[in-house]
Amino acid sequence: MKNIYFPEPFRIKSVEPLTILKREEREKKIEKAGYNVFALAASDVYIDLLTDSGTGAMSSQQWAGVMLGDESYAGADCYYKVQDSAKKIFDMPYIQLVHQGRAAEKVLLPILLSGKKYAISNMHFDTTRAHVELAGARAIDCVVPQALDTTTYYDFKGNMDCERLERYIDELGAENIGVIIMTITNNSAGGQPVSVENIRKTREIAHKHGIKFMIDAARYAENSYFVKQREREFADSTIADIVKATFEGADCFTMSAKKDAIVNMGGLIGCRDSELFELIKQRTISFEGFITYGGMSGRDIEALAQGLNEGLDENYLKYRIGQMEYLAGRLEEGGIPFQSPVGGHAVFVDAKKLLPHIPYYEFPAQALAIELYLEAGIRACDIGSFMLGNDPDTGKQLKADFEFTRLAVPRRVYTQSHLDVIADALINIKERAAKIKGYRIVEEPPILRHFTAKLAPV
Ligand code: F0G
Secondary structure (H helix, E strand, O other), X not given: OOOOOOOOOOOOOOOOOXXXXXXXXXXXXXHHOOOOHHHOOHHHOOEEOOOOOOOOOOOHHHHXXXXXXXXXXXXXXHHHXXXXXXXXXXXXXXXXXXXXXXXXXXXXXXXXXXXXXXXXXXXXXXXXXHHHHHOOOEEEEOEOHHHHOXXXXXXXXXXEOHHHHHHHHHHHOHHHEEEEEEEOOEOOOOOEOOOHHHHHHHHHHHXXXXXXXXXXXXXXXXXXXXXXXXXXXXXXXXXXXXXXXXXXXXXXEEEEOOOOOOOOOOEEEEEOOXXXXXXXXXXXXXXXXXXXXXXXXXXXXXXXXXXXXXXXXXXXXXXXXXXHHHHHHHHHHOOOOEOOOOOOOEEEEEHHHXXXXXXXXXXXXXXXXXXXXXXXXXXXXXXXXHHHOEOOOOOOEOOOOOOEEEXXXXXXXXXXXXHHHHHHHHHHHHHOHHHXXXXXXXXXXXXXXXXXXXXXXX
């Protein structure tokens, strides 16, 4: 009997043709791009794993919603629909629309950090870190140590290190900490889940010290699926109930809807406190637009109202995480090292282990991303020292904890055959790994350099 592993709970109605360039053509394209995958034209890419953000395939119901979207400036019908969906899902009384995750951060974080010096998170995503710093505070990461070893199995590698958190609070002073942020799943550690037990404990610590507790909810549905699989208390719960337990007692959340709500653009802020909500609304009007559209067109809001519910469907989540597990399984067979167990939205290949001869300052994860493009037209990205950049004080290259090449898988977009191409490409690269060279930077801007820097082979 064959085990049917991860059946897609959909069929394909509309397709987008892909180009397959020859290797010589790809060599020219990547050279012209200054060996930076962000500078490649998407049409020169065969399988695009740059991000899972805004790259998902919408359902026929969502596309139907695009036609229904009410484009009224104030009080559009779709506004009430999304309010209704979001309030039910998150069990929070106040919901604000914004155009994406970082817009939510831009609106909310300066309010929480006003007069404060620090934000502490299991791990800040890079835009979250940027908005903490723009608000004049420092961002401190406090993930469990198990996350740092890519080879050991641990159910919840995304968790907050609660003991270290308590020590930080003692050392820095609770009055100086504006917010404690739980990022679910923990993207930077490898799309790793956080347990509800850890969320509760972190929230209790925050509240004991009078600090606001916020959730960065970009991948909250994938996190809930892992909780159901791995946390005994929730084995028989519905995904909807796990989401409620996750958000219970949180003061507020930000969310990039471009991930688990399977839309191409959108974001949300939620909170429980009416005074905080007043401040959120005021800043939304200045930066995003009137409160009932928050930087989004009505058609996108309609798709979001629908996508919020589709993203919580257990069969969909089983397929989604199943794709990750399938790809991870093939890589494991092929001896490719990655952050294990695999996370929810991507396989994070451990380039430090695959290319041990390339030092961090010659960017092994970037070198591997370039090889993937040359090998099979696959676009992945560096989550390592190349992305981390230079020390702002000394200008010296920083050494990242991880050198990951991230293979982020868009939702409902690629088939199992595409996943096989990715695995085969990596296995081929492994065979010639010792011959692969590192890169040096020839041109870079001062901040967020990885998007536009130019490189050359060493
Ligand atoms: N928080 C997390 C955990 C994220 O992963 C992202 C985006 C954001 C916030 C910001 O949301 O892009 O809508 O403004 N992550 C994408 C990625 C870009 O590729 O991981 P946004």
